[in-house]
Amino acid sequence: MSTRTALVLLEPTGGALSEVSAESLTFARHAAAEVHALVVGADASTLAEEAGRLGATVVHGAAATSGDAFSAYAPAAWAAAVVAAVEASGATLVLAAGTPRGNEVLAHVACRLGVAMAANVVQVDGDDGGSMVVSRQVLGGTALEEMRLTDRVALLTVAGHACEIEPAAAPAAAEVRPLDVALDPRDLVVRVVETVAGEPDASGALKSAKVVVGAGRGVGSADGFKEITDLADLLGGAVGVSRVVTSLGWRPHHEQVGQTGSRISPDVYIPCGISGAIQHWAGCSSAKTILAINTDAEAPMVTKAHYAVIGDLHEVVPAINEELRRRRG
């Protein structure tokens, strides 16, 4: 059993604990004897109960000693808060979710503490208190690297779905402790000055969809998507595409699934005319059921799928749409 104290940087959304932060807390509990959490730019007291339920004993609420510096996201300032919380808690393990902000802030922390950082960790393989070996996703999640962390503070970000969210055995509300953070003006040079609301249907809808209809090079052209979008609409789902489709400009990038696009985990994924390259697979492999439609019975997407239809998507997809409409009457 580890004797470490872990510090988890929370990324709350709309005043509540986000799923990724809940995963990070659960992960931290498995890796450490005691877990503290850190909240920056939000009210720590509203999160104390939920964080406590997931095993945190203390929630540090960061406040800048001057002004409202944490009202807008500033990666270096957030990192300064993490460093202050490490000192206050005596943590020798710091975790954040493997999100853009989690990775960004911990990279800053790594520089400030002069230590290594492991991104997208899925498990702790061993820990003797001084040296810790972790497994982390590399090559877009298709391989794992065992990495040894030997610095006085081990830094890691937790890959999405690395563990199931699990409440602590004896949950209790965490103690809230204010944390004063002295910032250098340089910590605020890079700061969000404005957030422009996105298109209502950007990648958020794709990531949360229960059904995703995928489309790849096999669609043939930007004009070939009518039947694909119809199928997605009939199933109340979203469209996800391969990189070939976005790089040819047939569909916007926020629809891309894969290593450099979105990671999706729908109940059903229906990839049409997608070969199933590992970089695409990295984004869709957590779909519960995969139904591939492809002319090539040997395509990796077909051999990795649960179900497949072999044939031209321009014939198969309209036939499915018609059958769906017919049964609905």
Added chain:
Amino acid sequence: MDVLVCIKRVPDTGGAITLTDDGMGVDSRLLGHTVSPHEEAAVELAVQTAKATGGSATVLTVGTDDSIEQLRNAVALGCTSPVLVEVEPDRLGPADVAGMIADVVRRHEERGTSYGLVLLGNDAADTGDFQVGVRLAYELGRPVVTGVSRFEVDGEEVTARVESTDGTDVYRLPAPAVLTVMEGGVEPRYPSVPGRMKAKKAVVETVEPTHEPVGNGRVRLKLPPAPPTRVEILGEGASAAPAVVDLLEKLGVAR
């Protein structure tokens, strides 16, 4: 504005991956090589920025002389004066790479070229450390934004845009700065014929690494077991539609 863009040669693993016998790397003997789509976007942004501001786009990599292939590809797209920090990259960690890039930036500055922007990918396609850009910024004492999909330069001010789930986060920061780029904001161009000719002739500046690497802590790589083929073929062509809809109904997604 003069821009430096950093790219990394990686194996182009479309299909299955095989590891080397010692488990320390990917067996890439039979594979082609490429760079990450994020870095392709960074190269495109570097070339566009150089053109719009009357500056240059220098391309750099840290790796073996095989990486000259990727440097030449970037020259074909409009970069100039390719730089190779020649070193076996397998044992390097992100702090080592950042230190080596910083040394080149400082050396070029002594020679009279100051980079207003250094662009990198958000994460490398193979090691995915998500940190070389930030480490470089700390080495150079410059501001950094990660995950930028688009940016504009107005004199010495950079406006960078990062796509997030809430929309687009806008940052305004002074140059010189470091930006790490996320694919999706620009469409990389294809090389032109004159570009390819230029790339063939380009002289690569080769630099010796300056410090002893601290390393990357790698113990070994491992592959998850390949899932067994479990596919059930529902049919061929349009005649499979009823079976498909039966399945969708069974899964509860066809209302």
